[in-house]
Amino acid sequence: MSYLEVRNLQKRFGDITALGDISLDVAEGEFVCFLGPSGCGKTTLLRAIAGLDPQTAGTIQQKGLDVSRLPPAERDFGIVFQSYALFPNLTVADNVGYGLVSRRQARAAIAKRVAELLALVGLPDAGPRYPAQLSGGQQQRVALARALATAPGLLLLDEPLSALDARVRLRLRHEIKALQRTLGVTTIMVTHDQEEALTMADRIVVMNAGAIEQVGTPQDIYRKPATAFVADFVGSMNFLSGTLEAPERVKVGALALACPPQPGLATGTKVRFCIRPEDVRVRDLPADSINLLSAEVAELDFIGAFCRATLKAGEVSLLADFSSNLIRDLGVEQGRKLDIALPPDRVRVFAA
Amino acid sequence: MSLVLPAPRVRLSRDDFLMRLGVVALVVVLLLMVGLPLWTLLAKGFEDRDGHFVGLANYAAYFSTPALFISALNSFQVAAVCTVIVVPLAFLYAYALTRAVLPLRWLFQGIALIPIFAPSLLPGLALIYLFGNQGFFKAWLGGGQIYGFEGIVIAQVFYCFPHATLILVTALATADARLYEAADALGASKLRVFFTVTLPGAKYGVISAALVVFTLVITDFGVAKVIGGNFNVLATDVYKQVIGQQNFSMGAVVGMVLLAPAALAFGIDQLVQRKQVALLTARAVPLVPKPKAGRDLFFTLFCIAVSIGILAILGMAAWGSLIKYWPYNLSLTWANYKFETFDANGWDSYYNSLAMAAGAAIFGTALTFVGAWLTEKTRAFYLLRDLVRFLAFLPMAVPGLVLGLGYIFFFNAPSNPLNFLYATMAILVINTVAHFYTVGHLTAITALKQIDPEFEAVSASLKVPIWRTFMRVTAPICLPSILDIAIYLFVNGMTTVSSVIFLYSPDTKLASVAALNIEEAGTTAAAAALCIVIVLTSAAVKALHLLADRFLLGRLQAWRRR
Numbered sequence: 052m053s054y055l056e057v058r059n060l061q062k063r064f065g066d067i068t069a070l071g072d073i074s075l076d077v078a079e080g081e082f083v084c085f086l087g088p089s090g091c092g093k094t095t096l097l098r099a100i101a102g103l104d105p106q107t108a109g110t111i112q113q114k115g116l117d118v119s120r121l122p123p124a125e126r127d128f129g130i131v132f133q134s135y136a137l138f139p140n141l142t143v144a145d146n147v148g149y150g151l152v153s154r155r156q157a158r159a160a161i162a163k164r165v166a167e168l169l170a171l172v173g174l175p176d177a178g179p180r181y182p183a184q185l186s187g188g189q190q191q192r193v194a195l196a197r198a199l200a201t202a203p204g205l206l207l208l209d210e211p212l213s214a215l216d217a218r219v220r221l222r223l224r225h226e227i228k229a230l231q232r233t234l235g236v237t238t239i240m241v242t243h244d245q246e247e248a249l250t251m252a253d254r255i256v257v258m259n260a261g262a263i264e265q266v267g268t269p270q271d272i273y274r275k276p277a278t279a280f281v282a283d284f285v286g287s288m289n290f291l292s293g294t295l296e297a298p299e300r301v302k303v304g305a306l307a308l309a310c311p312p313q314p315g316l317a318t319g320t321k322v323r324f325c326i327r328p329e330d331v332r333v334r335d336l337p338a339d340s341i342n343l344l345s346a347e348v349a350e351l352d353f354i355g356a357f358c359r360a361t362l363k364a365g366e367v368s369l370l371a372d373f374s375s376n377l378i379r380d381l382g383v384e385q386g387r388k389l390d391i392a393l394p395p396d397r398v399r400v401f402a403a
Numbered sequence: 404m405s406l407v408l409p410a411p412r413v414r415l416s417r418d419d420f421l422m423r424l425g426v427v428a429l430v431v432v433l434l435l436m437v438g439l440p441l442w443t444l445l446a447k448g449f450e451d452r453d454g455h456f457v458g459l460a461n462y463a464a465y466f467s468t469p470a471l472f473i474s475a476l477n478s479f480q481v482a483a484v485c486t487v488i489v490v491p492l493a494f495l496y497a498y499a500l501t502r503a504v505l506p507l508r509w510l511f512q513g514i515a516l517i518p519i520f521a522p523s524l525l526p527g528l529a530l531i532y533l534f535g536n537q538g539f540f541k542a543w544l545g546g547g548q549i550y551g552f553e554g555i556v557i558a559q560v561f562y563c564f565p566h567a568t569l570i571l572v573t574a575l576a577t578a579d580a581r582l583y584e585a586a587d588a589l590g591a592s593k594l595r596v597f598f599t600v601t602l603p604g605a606k607y608g609v610i611s612a613a614l615v616v617f618t619l620v621i622t623d624f625g626v627a628k629v630i631g632g633n634f635n636v637l638a639t640d641v642y643k644q645v646i647g648q649q650n651f652s653m654g655a656v657v658g659m660v661l662l663a664p665a666a667l668a669f670g671i672d673q674l675v676q677r678k679q680v681a682l683l684t685a686r687a688v689p690l691v692p693k694p695k696a697g698r699d700l701f702f703t704l705f706c707i708a709v710s711i712g713i714l715a716i717l718g719m720a721a722w723g724s725l726i727k728y729w730p731y732n733l734s735l736t737w738a739n740y741k742f743e744t745f746d747a748n749g750w751d752s753y754y755n756s757l758a759m760a761a762g763a764a765i766f767g768t769a770l771t772f773v774g775a776w777l778t779e780k781t782r783a784f785y786l787l788r789d790l791v792r793f794l795a796f797l798p799m800a801v802p803g804l805v806l807g808l809g810y811i812f813f814f815n816a817p818s819n820p821l822n823f824l825y826a827t828m829a830i831l832v833i834n835t836v837a838h839f840y841t842v843g844h845l846t847a848i849t850a851l852k853q854i855d856p857e858f859e860a861v862s863a864s865l866k867v868p869i870w871r872t873f874m875r876v877t878a879p880i881c882l883p884s885i886l887d888i889a890i891y892l893f894v895n896g897m898t899t900v901s902s903v904i905f906l907y908s909p910d911t912k913l914a915s916v917a918a919l920n921i922e923e924a925g926t927t928a929a930a931a932a933l934c935i936v937i938v939l940t941s942a943a944v945k946a947l948h949l950l951a952d953r954f955l956l957g958r959l960q961a962w963r964r965r
Binding site (some may be wrong): 101102103120121122124125126128129130132134136138139140141149150181182183197200201203261263351 | 413414416418419572623802855857860861862863864865866875876879880960961962965
């Protein structure tokens, strides 16, 4: 039995459907990310799970208990907001101990627990300071310590890193993930940052327009996007418009390209033939390679660790990522003609 | 497969339940304080003296009585002229305070606020000293006299000036320096910059200031009472009908006529405010004026001139209050401050005022802040929360005189179980809180909107009751705004005349009302003395507030420092 079971959840604001029939299971101890563009309903779903903005229809079960109708105060969760919502007039220690005080614990026990939590988030000496005296990253950790203080069964993180600058964000990603693994607390994080989701989550729930597009491990989501939306939203993707000529062949312009079998699509369907820029091969191509094309480098953009090339193969234009090594070894430059291959096992095809 | 599930209603938590109970209680309180008195007043206009329903007969009588109808025209005329004078004057003054480099800027800002601390009859009294039948400069009027249109206009300009200035300073202070840099870079002339950047930015402030001045003038009672002479206006008509002729029904009709322009101005202001979008985004660069000799000299001289005008009126009242027998014996005396010689209540009316203002400040602040918090933070419950918003806004559109009249009808009715409140200090406090409810409510709402909306969600997740977060976090964070509300209620409680004039009893007479009575009895000097005592008291409380803000709050609010 899963720890959290969301069934047929709907949320409407007047005529607007913010969530349409969402069902989802989260296992105990799992780290799940809700990923999607702004307005996709990921925060609405999180707030419904917390009971902050109750659903219009559907049920939520937590640990076998139906919590659908419970107010937030009677549910078991800790939450960290994008703004952190730290109480500015209370010290860090009072913030972290805020939920402990009302549980009538002995003062010494509270102090001990607060010290423990501050040590856990790497701020053992911040207790007497006020939130305004801390950096954004430190405030974020205090908010995390406060949310964990009452040892909730479920930790909810609403875009916890998006207010931080890039470097701090990168470090905190690892720290939060490590902390979550140590404590084993079931965690749901909302984010619009695909990299964040890919590096932190055990499973990713990709959402769009109030519906779930795909649920899967980061590798699944990246390697085998289930829909064109996921393919486009996560990572970079070439989309070539064409027609399915045979179950394993797509006609793109004048080119006939091989693809994995598409049992779900009828021949003659308008499709989009997709391949990621880093999957375009140029090195060590056997002469009998499938989907072998000859292309010309139309543009070469320096990104840093790699270069992104815009290739023209006849009337087809596609992006390819080349490592610096490869560029040096093959002498790739603008105007250079190259043989490229589009390995069929890397290709995805979606109905247009 | 798509299941159609019944919408599960979320159970109320203890917090939700208590807060909804609070909202219901607030609605009841506001209905008693504002809604029902106004409703009773409205109904009264359709009754004859014996309480029989007569339909529109009173209104027909009103509009066919030329004397009464002329008052309405007079009121409009005075209000229009005052608006045309005050708004440009206040605009220049506010422009000087925000866009020029002034020496002693804080002093000029302080002087502009002085009239707020005075009852509206003070400028009237000062003008009597200056231009009255025995005034110093009566000869200047060349046979004309100050009693009437001109006197009302001058006194109203003094009385309304700070209100318009405050609004315009706010409007002009929120400027984005980048717009000016862009205009400069594009080579726009100073005049063009003024008309394309400055004025559009302050447009809504100007409209708002004009409407506020118009409403203040049309609804004010003290000035016209003191210096109006035979020039009748709506506000004095209400008083005459009710106190003079005991014609309550006609008083109610005039009250409704008085309510119309005030409500209209309020409605327009609301429409205009809705159109206003935040000009100052988080990324804006605040405009800091750079020194510029010619402009700064002009504005310094302008501010000095206006300040002299304000101080002259205040100083005249103060001096007059110290003089033995104007204008024949100009030696100084404290005799006019022995109020027991002029009014049976003596100094008691002043102590009554102190008690009333303090009561309004304490109970009013508690009610407005808790009320605003309940409206903001209660989950769902939209209908009643909207009703609270409406009732909280209503007093702004209602002249004090009209509200006071509504109170007589509502609380004096023998059938009302609350009529034990009539003629007590409590009803004066309640009336004052109701009369000035809107500004406190808006101040509290603004303060509450500035704090993180997720505090309550965090508290709920930590299983901390919401009232605890209110006490430990929300209220302490809003302390400066809470003090602002309290001071605002105190100062208005000290100076208000219009709404309480119908409600005092011999034991609860207030200083501002006593000043009016003393003036009516012909002793200008003692009336001026009482006004000066009121000014000094409210100004002292405001000064204490500023000191507390700087020193005490600085210590209590150490957490604000980085």
